[in-house]
Amino acid sequence: MKSGVRYGVLALLVLAALAVLAISLSGPLLYSLDTDRFPSQHHVNTNALKAQELNSTTDVLPLMQDLLDYSGPIVLNIRAGDVEGAKRDLEAFAKTRRSFDNLVLKLDMTESEIKEFSESQKNQEKILSELLNTSVTLDQLASLEIQYRNENNPTMLSTIRLQGDALKTKINSLSEQYNTEAQTSVTIGKETGLDTSSGEESIREFREYAVEVSSTKPRQQLEDIPIRRSSQLSLLIYPDSVRYGDTIRCFGYFFSQYGYRIASTPDKPVTLYLDETAIGKVTTDTTGSYTLEFPLGRVTPGTHILHAESGTTRSDQRILTVIPIDSVTALKVTTSKVPGNVTCTGTVTSGKPVRHAPVELVLDGKKVKMATTGSAGEFKETITLPAGVHTVQARFTGTGYPVNPSESEVQTVIVPPAAISTVIYIDNSIFVLVIVFIVLGLSGAGALWYSRRAPAGAAPPAAGPAGTQAPEPEEDEGALPDLHGPALPAGAGAAAESALAERYAAILTVEGLDAACHTAYSDLASRLARDHRIARHRVLTPREMAQSCKKRPYCSAFSRLVSAYERIRYGGCDTEPIREEFEASMERTDARMRGEEH
Template identity: 30%
Template sequence: MQWVLAGVSLAIILICGSMITSPILYSAENASSTAHHADPSLISRTAENRAGSVVPAMDNLIESTGTIVLNIKNKDFKAAQADLEAYMAASRSFNSLVVNLDLSESEIGEFVEINRENIESLSTLFEESKRFEEISSLEVVYRDEENPEALYSVAYEGEALRMKMEEAYQRYAAQQSSLQSVSSRYGLSTASYNQSVTEFAAVVGETDAAQESRLDAIPKNDVFPLTLGIEPTTATFGDRILIAGTLYRSPGQEVGISIDSRLWGTAITDINGRYTAYYPVTAIGTGKHLIYTSRGSRYSDVIEFTIVPAPAALTLEATQGDYGAGENVLFTGTLSSLDRPVSNALVSIVPDEGAAIQVLTDEKGVYSCTGLLDPGIREVKAVVSGESLPFAYTASSPVTVDVPHAWMGFASLVMKGAVILVLGLGLEFMVRSIREQRSKRRATPISRHEIPVLRQPALPPAPIAEPLSPAEVARQYALHVGNGDYREAIRTLYLALADRIGRKAEIRNYIAWTPREILGATSGASEAKNLAEFIGKYEHSHYGTTETSHGQAEALLRWYGSVTEAMGGGQD
């Protein structure tokens, strides 16, 4: 009992010692912070240095923008992609630094929002410029092939790309004054960003010129025109846009409807060549979009429409636990707009460190997923971007999750086990003490002279069972083999030999002996050799992992006969 308690106490001391590195209590000379307390004497000193620690990171982000736009302008898309990925990674690190330092300065928060907008604008410029260059190469091929349908498709896709680049430029240029204001507060230079705005405008200007030339060069089909009209031209989430037109002298024809140069659906013309369709505003980004219809070599005019962002409500709950596959947090929440659930919407779970997790909402606007967060106090928020949904950039309220280290879970388990062990030992000690006290109260004192001396009579020797005859051995063996119980069959042969050797060696409890001990009790050399073979095969068959087979039983029967013959045969 004492050794067990000493071991448990030593384990608790070791566990507590491992936690000394993150104390709950602290002194002013050695201050530590946790999620549940702060040292007031350090708040003022920390506030003076927090913003200064992120200024170099802000400067690096501002400088990165110029290189990205310049590479796009020079059509070096491989280098532009590498620079853009590095810029996005640096932005994530910067956001984590801001969260970890708990910066509340309005200028820092404004810089984070400006930087987020710039990432979206630069990403759009990169993707659309790269695609515009690809369709320019396709245009040359289609002209050589004299393929007017493909030329129309290229021209209209180019129009959609140009519009997206122009919108991205407007957003990017609109950040210039705000960025200059924040940068001047911390003494940062915005020369690189100013140059990137100029280069951005040059890329858009080159795209406009190339697209105008492309539209002028495509052939026109005015004999049997295809018309198009939409209503309304400005819509928001939950609206339906009416698409209608006429394909002259073409009843029962399938007309393709393309939105932003991507085929969305089809409509069938009636007897008069008219067609109609409704486009639900659900999974489309905010801003300007293009729509046109086509049938073979006939294309309608391109019509522009605008999606106005609707207000959205996004919630998030995070629960720490063990959810299998190494995932330690469960994320749940809802997305709604104008008191209606938003289904099939892409929601991003963005932690302060690590990669984002994306999940789709169901028909009720509910989403649920699990993920892996790094140990520590993590801040997480859910985000919906206006690029793919008719909402402005929407983020949930941040949620804090305390993710323990792996060793903390093990230490907690050991502590719980130690507590249970101590309680169990204490309970056992109490029960034993109570029983001893009750036993003493019930005991009747007896004089030392009255204590009788009890003498136990000697036990008679245990009778030896009658030996098995060869006929009985053969009968039992045949009975077990007939029932398919080969293990008991060879057991019968072994017991018959053990009985014979035990009687000869005067061993009364030979049944409790192991086969190897029975083998050691033999005296004759010839019988020992045959018995060793029998014992070896018996152990392999009886104690093996596989079932004893009929062939093994028959083999042991033959060795049984050899052993009895070596022992002189006759009555067992």
């Protein structure tokens, strides 16, 4: 098939493909699993199948069952006083609930019972978290009651009793809220065929725990203690003796101005102060109570004053005793790629990481640099040392911390002399430039070698002595063999070219028209290649040679010669009209080429 026909067919196929694509984009096929049924399993709507896959019992119902099963053990652990177990179960419950909520969003089930179940579980998590915190506070109040009873402090005992009453009221309120939310989950669970026994048990345990807490009465000795309030805002701390890293729990009650016994003030902002420095803020709940926890950090050892404020209302002061604790400082020294530089890494701990603490790096007994520990008690710093033997040590002074000072072991570092250790470090950018220049140099050398090996075109051969034929130009080693038969030696002068007709006639008589026309074509093609500087013209087809001929008087005649040549050479046409047409084109091309050269 001719190249023009091939290109035309390819263009038609491309246009047809683009037309089909445009039609499909303007009106895509949309499948509905509800209305469309297809016999082939490959004819499906992938988006609908994805939603159908998620909306299955293997994804939704197991998570619902897990959420129902978690609630029972959480309430049971709180009632039994197992705080750690309750925290673990509550964290697992929260993680499962978040996974369930994400699944509900993917399925877009915002108006279904599943969404209602999700909201109910979210409220239950909040209620159970408040119940756990309230239960812990009640236990700490019991410990403080024993302490103040031993100290014979009726004022604090009265405060503890009022605080406990407020917490019991809060637990009863939480029980009512939980009953409503849990019943919703149980009802939906039964409708979907889930096991709701754990959820029903949690409702029963919660109710019994609230009754149990409310029925607990204070000891008889408290009944005769008169209520003497020195402030509307109470404050209790637990424990009152701490070490670095311990968590301090502060809780209290905001009484109304005219009802010291039972009335309270909710939604009141409370700020906690340590030695007149604010360390935290909280808001009272619906019962008027508040709770705030904070870890003991950078505080000097000894006694400190804690108090709470809300507007112009100030609580009584509480004494906090901070006990110092020993520390351990570790140091590791490693060499760097840069001569003389060493990296110092280490930690400062006191059973717990000492955070954001200053560490002195001491070189040969003199402080040279300061480092600061991170959140895990770690530090890292680089120092430059002269040549020789040096000692490096890390020191934690403990200034401002309830942590005793400590020092690391002394590390010995040997820095070699400059003559031995000096290494010239070159910037990476220099390496990049060197590589670029090498690549450019190699590319230029390769291009030069290739241009010398395969020049763009063969220069016309120099004319030989008068009456002689110039030598044939050397063949390129990489040239392909002649596909058209033996070539006629190319003449350099007009005398050789004028003999073309005679050679043609001689070969026509001996070998026939096919060989004669090939001899004539080869001669004319060689002259055209020299004129147009076409390298390796023998690998080109006659038609490609004709297309390469441009802006010469003989181009049209050569094209007609090629047309007749192809019919004779390839088509086997050996008629008189074709022969005459070829001979006429040959003579015209030969004459015009000789006219160009002269």
